Amino acid sequence: MSRIIKNLGSLRLGRSALENHVIDELLAGRLDRRAFLRHGSRVGMSMAAMAVALKTVGFDPIGEAKAQTGKPGGTIRIALTAPAGKIDPVTVSDQYGLLVLQQVGDFLVLDGPDLTLKPMLATEWKPNDDGSVWTFKLRKGVKFHNGKTMTADDVVASIERLADPANGSNALSAFKGILSKGGTKKVDDETVAFHLDAPNGNFPYYLSSDNYNAIILPADYSGDFEAHMVGTGPFKLEKYTPKVGATFVKNEDYWGGPPLLDKVELSFYDAQQPQVLALLGGQVDVIQQVSVQGSQSLFNNPAVNIIRLPSDAHRQIHMKCQKGPFADKRVRQAMALTFDREKLIQGLFRGWAALGNDSPFAPIFPSTDKSVPQRRQDIAKAKQLMADAGTSGFDVTFTTMSIQELPALASIIKNFGAEIGININLKIEDSGAYYGSAVPGKSDWLDSEFGMTDYGHRGIPNVFLTAPLKSDGTWNAANFQNKEYDKLVTDYVAALDLQSQQEVAGKIQRLLLDETPIIFPFFYDYLTAASPKVKNMQPTAMGQIFLQHATVG
């Protein structure tokens, strides 16, 4: 015991109050290993320091790169859906474009598959006392593909480019209210400081691989990315053909050591089925993401490995709270109570999903309060709520997109509604038509009384808590207006330690369960399919695939 205290004592020396708080929570048993890593990494504790702390309380130290089992060399062929438009780091908005970017570029911070932040181009990061200024130390000796060395100027230019509204960056919505133009400042050649709009306990996630657009480019990047793709990443561009694919060769000068593979080949497809066939036919080695429906021939197949990553990707079913049939919260609760969530997960996802409890707090977030009771199907109670609200049923249109399992799910929701007299008509449209201009009045998404939208995985729940639910949220399709909720979310975002995050989370979860502006029926796993000869490939639920240590055959 005394040795442990001594170890910790030396560890605590020179650490900020915040870091010491994380260590305390670990000791008090409020953090398990994963949560400790996650929160320690968030406030910028180095991996080495965390390894020491973990050893002290009996965990294994963090492992180094996995033992290499495959033989080096060769080409890995990855199938993915074609990116929606031009590959430009500033504007890329889908996980397909992200996969291209990620081969040639690096982020300051890596949000790994376990939601733990790891150093990438930044080696360490620290907040000031209230979390309003974050300082990042950069890795030394990192070279761009054009031979130039990366400096603080490149980092400042890359992030400022995203924060400047004139550049039309897709990162603008993530940075909104957090980091504005002019907030990124060079301290010295290897240090950059970020002056935030408001204190934020999770800021490093916004510069991590969670933010598609935040790869670091040379300061003089001019926009012609498809032709050169100069970044600092493990692979260098060989050839890019829009709508067809891209090939990359290994970067011998990669700061993390040269990758084992010689080549990466990305092939674009229009849809899932040809990708499935290509994998079965041996024309590709990996499919970036498969959905359960339509991939049946890959499951229980010895020639295919399915890599399952728990994620917080989900479908939001919004009900307009201000007017119309769902204005009474009892009707919204009744609708939510008709959902048989276990069956949905079984029937639509082979059980590969986690139960949702009508709030964005997915089970994988460490801050989620697991003591909040799970909502389950209860038709009798739903009918009672309808009666209490003074309605015996009504007609309503349910609007959604024709992607993946959404039309099937919509048909099932229609049947759920019928149980309590809600007659649902389906309007299923192309996703472009559904989102429309994505502003109220010009978007079926935001204007529909009742509808369903898909949301991809994020490392932290912040975006899910703000944009679709806060009174002034830009994606607030439910028109949810609740001052108490807004206040709680502001508290949650500013909270720097896990315990206070969990406390606020519990309050938010209970409030949302009561108000039910949005039904969150499940959080489905991210599935990547690969041939068994592919080894040490590391996909994430964001859609990245890390290939530095990967081998084929």
Added chain:
Amino acid sequence: MGSAFGRFLLRRLGLSLFTLWLVSVVVFLGAQVLPGNPGRAVLGPLADARAVAALNKELGADRPPVQIYLSWVGGMLQGDMGESYSYRAPVAPFIGAALVHSLKLVGMIFLIVVPLGVGGGVIAALNAGKPIDRIISVASLSLTVIPEFVSAIALILIFAVILRWLPLSATWPDGAGPLTQIRYLILPALPLVIVLFGYIARMARAGTVEALSSDYTRTAILKGLPWRTVLTRHVLRNALVPTITVIAAQTGYALGGLVVVETLFRYQGIGNLVLTAAKAKDFAMLQAGILTIGAFFIVATLIADCITVLLNPRLRAEMGG
């Protein structure tokens, strides 16, 4: 007579250009009511409104619609098809690639359907009234109306899923040789072959029946020419005129029917391109794609009409007179 035909051709060409211009106006007007906006389509639903506005400005998509159209027309007059909003690059290479894909498929279709249809029609005519004629006639009549996606499913099930003779996808691996490409194209080609077989067989049968009962055939037979010579030199030559017309006219149709087949087989052809462009509100791409299809359609019809005029002595005489 030559000048008369030249005048006919000039008039038809002029009308065709006028028609294409009208088509471009219709597409332009249609594009105005397409949902969404280009910047939003590129950046996705979750992008900030400021980002969308900035991108629309950069793309020039925030200009008044009439100005967008006029500058597009200006470009077209100089041979510039414009820039794609989605890919922020000239559309010409995209159209070119998609057209090559579609033409390969159309080529494959005609390679199969012309011998089959003509052969079937001639055999039916030579056996007019016999069971074989009935079978061919009923088959061609019934097959013609089966939607491409219905026959495609049946073919996929038989040849790709059960027998596993042919690949299910139309997209061949990168760098595949012509033979591999043909193998990949057979399955996507067959649904349209089935639709077109009926038309061609019917025309070939009608033409052959007419030629068989004509004076010159009877004369040839009376002259004691061998049956084979009569058939090839007199009957077929005359019977095939209307058939060729049908084939030319069907090229345009095939290009339209490709939308379904290309979607089903996820083939990167012109139909697929147009549909994607419409969904993304990619104005220049949409215009170029539709005009390409329209131009093909018009040219195919024009060729069909020219053949008819040139081969039909009565029409030729009318123009000469």
Added chain:
Amino acid sequence: MSAATDTADTAAPLPAPAATKERSTLGILLRSPAFLVGAAIVLFWAFCAAFAPAFVPYDPLADDLLNTLSPPSAAHWFGTDQIGRDVFSRVLVGARDILTIAPLATLLGTTVGTAVGLVMGYFGGWVDAIIGRLIEVLLSLPLIIVALMVLVALGPSTPTVVVVVGLVFTPLVARTVRAAVLSERHLDYVPAAAVRGENALHVMFIEILPNIWPPIIVEATVRLGYAIFTIASLSFLGFGVQPPSPDWGLAIAENYGVLVGGFWWTVVPATVATASLVVGVNLVAEGLQRAVAE
């Protein structure tokens, strides 16, 4: 689709106008086995469309998430689909939407097309020239592309599909009717009516129309076949009938993705049903065409 249909028009001998002997026409029809088979198929599906919901074993919309993609069995004769719905029940009820939308679209197309064709044929001159040019513009694009464009713009819904398919067929009907009017115009009764001082509307709709109905009926039947073809294709592409309807084109689109997994029963019944209906309608149309021609 247009060139294909054009050919069908030119390939068919132009029916003899006027003086149709109804009784003998009916006689010819009843003696044609092809017509009888076609009529039987169409009547079978029409019966299913009207009454199937009353006798199918399962609610065609009821899901069963713990019994998805199960193969044909005694309980589910044609198996179940991806969310556990009974395929047999869905196929029988699936005739309903297409057999409502296609006839409505045909009716619309024939009515408007007849009116336009009458005007073109009767007035001739610049009226004919301008409308003729517009028709040529419309027909210079494959009709399915025109229909798709409009549906992408307006969003799919049953009334939209009826209007779009109906209007897309209008030019073809108009052309046929115009040709028929031209052959009538110079017959004695037309100038006679004009001499009597009847107005143009009266001449067109009261005098000419009754004399050209045989080609219009034939045209409408042919159009009905193509309407089914087009609407099924649109549903397959996601722009026609909307979920959760058991419509065949939609069912094929929804389940086509699992075909490779070996779940053939989710698509084969709808495929056979669609094929039988279009062939049936086509046999009826062909029979009518022959009967009217004789």
